[in-house]
Amino acid sequence: MPLSLSILIVEDGAADRMLLATIVARQGHRVLTAGNGLEALALFEQERPQLVLMDALMPVMDGFEAARLIKQRAGDELVPIIFLTSLSEPRELVRCLDAGGDDFIAKPYDPVILQAKIQAMHRLRQLQATVLGQRDLIADHNRQLLDEQRAAKAIFDKVAHAGCLDAGNIRYRQSPQALFNGDVLLAAQAPAGQLFVLLGDFTGHGLPAAIGAMPLAETFYGMTAKGYAS
Incomplete structure (x- = not known):
């Protein structure tokens, strides 16, 4: 299928434009x-x-200023700008690129070269779209x-921290980098006054690990409440 793009041509010379x-x-x-x-800027806003x-x-607004403004208004979207120029001085060509141009083509226009440059710019657009999509x-x-x-931590806190981890003889540190990473620390006091502690590494991370650890916590608290040591 032939490549078909929407292309804005900005040229003050009527003959060259046609x-x-x-x-x-x-x-x-x-x-x-x-x-x-100025007309180019209005058309860009309207037609994208x-x-x-x-x-x-x-006249009115040169291509350098128009290119800068179009690039600003395009935002994250890549809208390639190919400068049409009869300029040959390196400084002027660099000025085209500094203004936001991605390439330039010299007058008079060679249709084959123009087509190749348009296709190259289209490939850049596709690449950028892929990168933005992946981002x-x-x-x-x-x-x-x-x-x-966050859901895993909220679920597990309601069960696992229902014990007495705030006891004075228990010290632990919770890493802020992983809200629930599968590590389990439980503490509960038996009817006779003993303090039972369970420390383990539950398989998995996040919500699956939190849900899986809940039966373990319930079993531990239930057995401790009945005075079982293990």
Whole structure:
């Protein structure tokens, strides 16, 4: 299936703008056009094109300023900007890149080179979309894990800490890095006054470990209440 993108062409010269629009449309892309940077900015806000072909030197607002503003408003989304330029001085070409340009193409336009650059920028967009998607999945997984750990701690605290861990002769430290990591510390006083302590490492982490440790805690407290030593 041919590649088809929404492409904004920003060029103050009517003839150049029409020529470039024809080349890009024939390559199968949807074309938007603007005559200066200010028009380009308004069209970007309205249409959110996927790629911008930007002339550097234009009236009202030049391509440098327009590129900076488009990049700001695009946020995390990668909207590649290819500068259209007849500039040849290295400083001016560097200025295109410093303004937010991702590449540039010299006038007059070679359709084959233009098509290759558009395809290259599209691959960058796909790569960035993949990276952002993976970032969001990792963030969601991390949030779910933290929620599960908080739930695990709340569940286990109601049972495991129903004993007498606050007794003066018991000292322990709870790590803040893992809300429930499977370590079990239980303490309870028997009817005859003895203090029984159970220390173990329960299999697993998080909610499954907390739920699994609950029967152990209930058994320990039940046996201690009846005076059993083990």
